[in-house]
Amino acid sequence: MTQLSKQDFKNLSDLRYRLRVFQRASDEICKSHGLTALxxxxxxxxxxxxxxxxxxxxxxxxxxxxxxxxxxMLIDRSSELGLVERRVSATDKRCIEIHLLPKGEKLVEAIAWQHRPELDHLKQEFPLAK
Structure with missing residues (x-):
């Protein structure tokens, strides 16, 4: 096993920090719209x-x-809120499809839009994110 350098640990630390900042901001955005992060x-x-x-x-x-x-259970709770619905597949009756409903689509678009500044920041710091 090759030993990690101090720079490797710094890079991992920086990555985990930025991910955590993004996660925390995301959680707050979701909460402001009445949703959990999941x-x-x-x-x-x-x-x-x-x-x-x-x-x-x-x-x-x-x-x-x-x-x-x-x-x-997550789908059940989201379905109760009118965000998604289950549908039996037209091609395979054994398959259940989960579809986004208009209320869910409106929320996901609004929340995703609010993530843009942090996403742009992550793109600058980690160029491989396109």
Whole structure:
């Protein structure tokens, strides 16, 4: 195992600090809109899901790095708030699709917009973020 240099530790520390600053600011933005950070992430992953306008529970659990049952509970709470809904797939009746509803779409767009200044700051500090 190769030993890490002082600069390596500084770089890791700086990265973790910037991520934490971003996370804290994000939590406050979400809270100001009446959402938890996880509810926002659910909406964000649905809005940003590649190639289609919905995702399965398993796909969302992976994106959230969460257990299946915890993702189901998050979807239940978000559904009760009118942010998302479950739909049986037209092509595979065994598959349940999670769709973003207009209220959820409006919230995710507003919250994402408020993240722009911090995202721009992160892009300057870490150029590989496009």
């Amino acid at each position: 509810q926002y992430l659910l909406l964000l992953h649905l809005k940003g899901f590649e190639a289609r306008e919905w995702a399965t529970i398993s796909e969302l659990a992976e994106k959230l790095q969460s257990k299946h049952h915890a993702t189901v």
